Amino acid sequence: MSKILEELLYSDSHEWVKVDGNIAIVGVSDFAQAEMGDITYVDVPSEGDSVSKGEDFGALESVKASSELYSPVSGTVAAVNTELEDKPELINEDPYAAWIIKVEMSDKSELDSLLSAAAYAEIAD
C-alpha cells in the first residue's frame, strides 16, 4: 500500500497538488514513483511556460520506463525544482517533499475536479 498524504489533492494520472494561495505545488505520488522504479531523469518545463490542465508538461524517466507528467491545473510555471536535475532520486526517496513545479493558477475552480486523498486511495493500489 502506497503512502497518501491526507492534506493533498490528487489527479487520476498520479500527480499531487498542494495549494498555497494562488500557487499550486505539483509533484507525483508515492504510488507513481513506486511504479516507475528508480527514476533517472525528470524533464521539466521552464519558468514562465504556460501549462494547461490535463496536458503534459514534462516527463519522468527510469531505466525501463518513461511517463508523461500531466498538469493538474492551468496557469503559468512560477518555479521549477532545479534540484531534481542532478538528483532525480529525490522523487523516489520522498515523493511528497520532491515537488516538481509550482504553477500560478489561472482558474482556481479547476481544483474542484481533483481527487481527495480518500478518492485517490481508491485508484492507487
Add this chain to the structure above:
Amino acid sequence: MKYYDKLIFELSHPGRTGYSLPSCSLSAAETPGNVQSSAETDNTAARLFSGEQSFVRESVPNHLLRESILELPEVSEVDVVRHYTNLSQMNFGVDTGFYPLGSCTMKYNPKINEEIASHPLFAGLHPLQPDETVKGAREVIEGLDAALAAITGMKHFTFLPCAGAHGELTGLMLMREYHLARNDNARTKVIVPDSAHGTNPASAAVCGLQIVEVKSGADGLVDVEALKPLLGPDVAGIMMTNPNTLGLFERQIGEIAELVHECGGLLYYDGANMNPLLGKVRPGDMGFDIMHLNLHKTFSTPHGGGGPGSGPVGVGERVLPYLNIPRTSGFHGNFGVMLRAYAYILMLGKQHIKMAGPLATLSANYIKESLKDCFKLPIASVCKHEFVFDGLINDGARDGKAGATTLDVAKRLLDYGFHAPTIYFPLLFHQALMIEPTETESLETLDEFIAVMKKIAAEAAEDPDILHGAPHNAPIGRPDETSAARNPILKA
C-alpha cells in the same frame, strides 16, 4: 569469453601511425621538372609535387580552417587488429551459438552471402553512375524485387529503407500518399494492436498519425468486436503483425481486411514476423496493401550488431502508383544487403523455400511443448515461429525470499553458452520470455537448449539466488544501469 578492458584511445602513442598513403599526391614517377604545365599558369602542379607542408592551408582561407587539435588514436596497424580482435571476443553472435531471441529471427547467415556482397565488380560502383554502366546492379535490384513479389504476393518493392522501422515509416508515408491522392485528408488515425512491436506506434507518430490501440482477446488475437467501433472515415489504416508477437496466427485476418477496406482504410503488414510464412502464406493474399520485410531477419543477412539491415517495402495494386514518392534514404538503399539476400533467395529457389517457414514453425512448437511443464504458457495453441512464456511455474520464492524472474532466467542462460530469448516483451505479460529458434538449428541444439532451460527451472526451484547472481561466467556481471542513466558517462 574473456574480459579485456581497453579503449582504442588508451593505446594511443603520439607519432605512431597505422596508415599507408602515398608520400606525395598523384604519381610518384613524375618529377617536378617533368610537369610542363606548372610553369605556364599558377604553379599549382609544381606545388603539388614539392612536398610543401600544407596544400589545404594554401587553398583555404585561415578562418575556415579547424582551430582545435584533432585527437584521434595514434596507433599501429597491429595495435588496431589486436584491439578489435579482443573486442570481438567479448561478443556473442549466431556463429558463436544458439540465439533464440524472439522477433529477431537470428537464423544462420550463409557465408556465400558475404562473398557476394564484397564482390569487387559491385563494390566500386558510384550510386549516381548512369544506368547503362550499372546494368548488373540494376538486375540485382530487379531480380530481388521480382523474387520478393513472388514470395509475398505484393506487386513491387522499394529498397530505400535501411531497417525494419525505416520500412514502417516509408510504408506509412505510402499510406498517407494513397489517401492524400484521393483528397481523403481526414484519415489521420492508425490502428495498432496492443501486442504490436514498439516501433509500430513510434513510426505512426513520427509520420504524423494518431495511434488508436485495439485490444487483444483472451486468445491473444485481435478482438474483431473491439476493432469494429474504431473503424470510420478518420482511419488511415491498421498495422498488423501476423503471426503476431505471441507467435499466433491472426486467423480472422480475412474478416479484418474486409472491415478495414470497407471503411476506406489500408492494411499494413509488419514483416518482422514473416519467417514462418516463408513458402507457405503470402501477405498479399491476406489482403495487405503495404508491407515491409527485414532482409536481415527473413532473408539471412547478418544483423551486424545493429545494422546495416534492409527493410524493403512492398505494395499491392492500390498503392503501386505512389511507390516511388517517399525518399527515405540518400541513394538506392543498402545495396550490399540486397546482394546478400538475393544470393540466399537464389540458393533457396522455388524448391527449398517451401520448407523454410514450416521448419521454423516446427522448431518453435517443439521447444514450446518440451518446456511447458517448467514455464507458464499463457496461451496453449499451436504457435508459428515463436512463442511466449510468462515466467517460471516455480520461481522458488519462499519465506520472504524473492523468486527468480525472467531477467534471472535470461542471465543464467548466458552462463550455459546460449543467448537469451527476448524478455519483457510483448507487454501483455509481466514475465514475458519470447523464444524464436528459426529453421537453421538442429534437433541436437534444440534438445541441448531444452535441457538447459529445465536445469535452470530446477535451480530456481531449489535456490533462486543461483539465478539472481547470474551471469557468473560472462566477461562482466550485471551492470548498474540506474546510475549510468542518472549520470551518463558518454566520454571516457
Add this chain to the structure above:
Amino acid sequence: MLKSQTDMSGFAYFPHTEDDIRVMLERIGVRSLDELYSDVPEPFIYKGEYDLPDALSEQQVRDFFESLGKKNTQLKVFVGQGAYDHYTPAVIPYITSRSEFLTAYTPDQCEISQGTRRYIFEWQRMVCRLTGMDVANASMYDGPSAAAEALRMAVACTRKRNKVIVSTKLQQNVLDVVSSYLKYPDIEVVFAWDVLSALGPDVAGVIVPSICRHGVIQDLTGIADAVHAAGALLIEYCDPSALAVLKTPAEWGADIAVGDAQTLGIPLCYGGPYVGFLACRNEYMRKLPGRIVGQAGDASGKRCFVLTLQAREQHIRREKATSNICSNESLMALWATVYLSLMGPEGLRKVNELSCAGAHYLYDELLKTGRFEEAFPGKPFLKEFCLKPLVDVEKLQQKLLDAGFFAALELDGYVTFCVTEKRTKEEIDALVAVVKEVEL
C-alpha cells in the same frame, strides 16, 4: 533463366533429417508439418509453385553474380555528391567480417555484447572529436536521414516551434530525404538559399552545409549568432573526413552536427550501406534519437558499457516517441571507427591534403583546356568543385564514359568533379586528355 542441377535431397542451411522431423512432430503431437498451419484459414495457404528460379548451388550463385558483375562498367570515379571514392585500408573488412561482430544482434544482453558496445562508445567519441560536439549516438542510416532526424530533434528541443529552415545549398539527396521525412508530421519546412532571410520567432532549427553542393567551403560567420538570437538551433551538415582540416561545427557555434561517414573509407557499393552520424551539445542529449552507449560499472566495479538514456527510445516511448529508429548501421560505424583508428589525425589530414591537391590540379588543367569557365571564381574548395561547361555536356560525359571515367555530372547548369587521394596523376592527365578531344 538459370537451369539448376541441384540435388533436392538436402539443403545446407536446414539441418533437419526426415527422422528429426518425425521425432519433433511426435513430441508436438501432430502428424505433419501441414498440421502446424491448421490455424491458417485454408484460402490463405499458398498452393501454387513460387515464381522463383530453381535452387542454385553455391558455385552456381558465384557464377551468376560474376556474370551480373561483368555487366557493370568499372569506371574511374571523379564524382562525389554524397558518395566519395576514398581508399579502404585492408584491415577494415578483415575486422568487420569477424563473425562475433557480423552475426550479433543489436547489443541486447549487456554481458555478452561488450565488444559491440565498446566500439560504439569509441565511435561516439571519435564523432565528438571530429565535430567538437559533446554527445553522439550509435549511428543513423545515412547522412540525409540523419539530417531529417536532426531537424525533428530541433523541433523537440524547442517547445512550441514547428518550423525549420533548410538551406538549398545542401546536396540534392539531403533535400529530398528531408522533404519526405517532414512532409507528414506537422512541421513546416522552408527551403532557402539564404537561410537568415527566413528566420523568425516560430523557427525551431536551421540546417546548413559546411561544404555546399557545388563544393564551396562555406563561410558561416554570423550564422550561429543570428540563429540563436531567434531562439532556434543551428544544425551543420558536414563531411567528417574534411573536419580533420576544416572548422568544426562546434567552432562555428552549431548545436547539432550531422553527416554521412561514408567518406571514412566506406566503399561506394552503389550507394550503401553507408552510415550517418548525429551529435549535439550536452543540453540536447536527452532529445538525441537512437541508441547511445555510456560507461558504467558492473556489480564488482569492472568497467562496462551500457545502452543508456533508453527511456527516450521508441520501444519505451511508443506513440510518444520523437524518432522510430532502432537498428542503425552499427557495423558501418565499426568500419569508420577502425578507419579513424588506422588513420589517426595525421593520416586523415593527409587524405585531405592529397585530395585537395589532386582536385586543384584537375581544376587548373580543365580550365586550361578552354572547355570550361570558372563557376565560382576565388571560392575555396577541398576535393569537389563545379565548372561552367563551354561544350556539349552530353557529348563530354559520353566521351568520358567511353574512356572509362565517371565525371562531369551535371548539376544546376554546371558540371561537377571530385578527386580523392585514390586518383593518380596519370588518371587525371588521362581524363584531361579526353576532355581536350571534345569539340568546342
